[in-house]
Amino acid sequence: MIVYLNGKAYEASPGETVLQVALRNHLYIPHLCFHEKTGKAAKCRACVVEVEGMPGLKTSCNQPVTEGMKVTTNSKQVLDAQRLVVDLALSSGRHDCLACEQNGNCELQDAAYYLGITKPSFQLYDDNYEIDDSSEFIVVDRSKCISCGRCIVGCNHTVVNEVLNYGNRGYETKIVFDTDLPMGSSTCVQCGECVQLCPVGCIIDKRTIGAGRTWELDKVETVCPYCGVGCKLEVHIDRTQDKIIRITGVEDSPTNNGMLCVKGRYGFDFVNSEERLTSPMIKENGKFREASWEEAIALVASKFTSIKDEFGSDSIVGLASAKVTNEENFAFQKFIRKEVGTNNVDHCARL
Amino acid sequence: MKFYRSHILIGIDDASLAAGVKEIEAILRSELQKNNLSEEINILETGTLGLFGTGVSLMVYPEQTAYVNLQKSDIAEIVEEHFLKGRPVHRLILDNTLVRKYDFNYKRRIVLNNSGVIDPENIDEYLGTGGYEAWEKALTSMQPEAVLQEVKASGLRGRGGAGFPAGLKWSFTAPIKAEQKYVVVNADEGEPGTFKDRLIMEGDPHKLLEGVMLCAYAIGASEGYIYIRGEYKLCISRLEKAIEQARDYGILGKNIFGSGFDLDIFIKIGAGAYVCGEETALIESMEGNRGTPRSKPPFPGVAGAWQMPTVVNNVETLANVPAIITNGAAWFAEHGVEGCTGTKVYTIMGDVRLPGLCEVDMGTTLRTIIQQYAGGMKEGKAFKAALVGGAAGVFLNDQRLDVKMDYNSLKEYAAVLGSGAILVMSHSADMVDMLWSVLRFFRHESCGKCIPCAKGTQLLYKLIDGIRKGKGKESDLDEMIRISNGMLKSSFCALGQSPCMPINSAITNFREDFLARIK
């Protein structure tokens, strides 16, 4: 079907919303609570537009398109309403962009930039804000929260850890962990889904504060090395130091849909660790020495062969690892059955 | 039936209970006994008499004498003088001139006709006044469609604030085929200064049940829920009793009157959030979730409680339905004005001589309501303003006294009838203080779901608080208007859309009051 945004015709399909059509065509409409994964909450109200034939303003994030629909996203009425929402959001939090981790990657900043808001018109927040840094990997600065609810939907419906929810009402509404516990004492497993979904700098990674700005980092997509699920992740690298600064999940990847576990997201300090093994080691006279892969594999093969010759195939057991992929596990059992010649093969996940 | 020379009605409501009505009633009984009058004079416990701030009150029939603010020590005197010797105790009687003016004339009442007359805890008294006739008539001789058509033809509009035509609302739900449909009564009554629904439920709980029954039949629902605010303890106990009695009489239950129609009614108790009066937030709360509104569409009529088609109506709306079915749509439409039929119950507070409630025809002017039904302004006080419709209402000045009180006429002045709360203010009232308390209310009651309301109500409160403390600027007035108008355009629900009404009307009509605090 055809819909008109600011007078221009665009192709759209039934079921799409005005916001989706606009964004797909690089027509920006401010939006703070909408995220493809958490859905249309229609609660931030930044995305309001005019729709011909409908009274008042409509939130574009949950407005389904219809054939021939005429939408205006840039009238004075629309921009004034959007500006009020974004101004109120900015006014009610300590949005100190200069030192904020989210600077350059903040959806509130994007909206303010688009609307030409240079500084908040009011100061509504209390200077006595508290930062919750009780958790190992995550810091929460609630004064920046705009109550978009994405973290809550994520925690409860995508990763289903059911830790986050709303507490209090009205202006005092805030996100709470369990029964308003510090994050570190709650049942949070630090998967970081909430960090990933937060449009502003309210829930952020702890270990990388001050370690690098988003535009200085190279982003490389890869697969998590930890387990067979094979989550797709994006590694943010500081090339000047050859160092990983942070890891995020890749949204709409079929294996993990942006989600990661605590290890995949935060367990990367081994990469630059001094103690990391970088070549095979062979123990001789109680001491390890470096060896080449060829030498190490040849040694293992000859030991297996002699055990098999002396004691028979059934004296050998193969135990596979959950850290490797299905294909590798398949090859492994094939090797144990065919080459070693035994059915003694199992997997660590059967504990 | 036994014949009594006089009937004494004792108004039992939360206020009179607090003033010790039970103790006074016991003294009254024993005094009558002492004087051998128990066989001649009947005592009836009833709902409120419709007065406010009058402590323990009695109404004596047939002479229609209202005794007010009674103390224990007064009772012996009343019994001896009035009932034994036939000489009313004038010092305890409500000002006679007021009584004559006051709306003790029940003839035009529709929803409150039994309140203060029958014993609300006794189903037989309701039956004695023709109660449940409409229900029987509907079940035994009318198709659901006919009930719906009658309500539609009556022109009955919702009394919860928005004035949506009740029959039209029902007609969206009636044709839907669903496993289950519900009728939900909105008895949350959170609008400041409004207590009409409480008085209806306290005074005549069966009337509400009958309204629910008729609605359920018309739309094909087999369960009704009354969502009631938790503070309304007396209403809750009276409704519980009424439901029990109706079940015992086979008026509720399975196969009612052999018609094959099943219906039961349950009570859900709210936890006192204003926003839970908004119908979708109410449903969320009923389901056990956080009380915040849902996106519409889908409207509750299509996907409401537990995602099933649900009609949500206000208490007063449903309490009108039995009379419509019994007497017909044409009879109902004789009340009120074109486009806004029937009566309206108002709660009038403030600087009037008789604060309380009245039920008058739609379209009655504000002046008549104040002069005739509220006894006029208090001695020595002149009218300055009226806040009509509660916090989400409009401040009217004396230019608007002759406005007709109905949904359409008020709209011409960008005003609303809302819940029917009228707060009358004299020149001693300062509009800055009034607006301050209204905005404090909104700040407190915003649910926090959307940015414009959660943050906007806080900002508006800060601005008015600054003005009140003498720290405001004239430009703050324009800012308040700008911000609240913006909230009207972008807020998620009607709560955030409301502050613009009191703000615009207060600042436009009473700008001097604001400037006086600024300079």
Ligand SMILES: Cc1cc2nc3c(=O)[nH]c(=O)nc-3n(C[C@H](O)[C@H](O)[C@H](O)COP(=O)(O)O)c2cc1C
């Ligand atoms: C913030 C808010 C509070 C409300 N409170 C009430 C209330 O206490 N009682 C009520 O009947 N309707 C209330 N309403 C209106 C309801 O949403 C709904 O329109 C009404 O119950 C429909 O019934 P009616 O058509 O019979 O009036 C409120 C609406 C809003 C937005």
Ligand code: SF4
């Ligand atoms: S880190 Fe994961 S478990 Fe913890 S609060 Fe965030 S989403 Fe929930």
Ligand code: SF4
């Ligand atoms: S913490 Fe972030 S994601 Fe969660 S509600 Fe606040 S702004 Fe939204």
Ligand code: SF4
């Ligand atoms: S307008 Fe928004 S914050 Fe206010 S009560 Fe409605 S949903 Fe909640």
Ligand code: FES
């Ligand atoms: S993006 Fe539409 S309301 Fe938040």
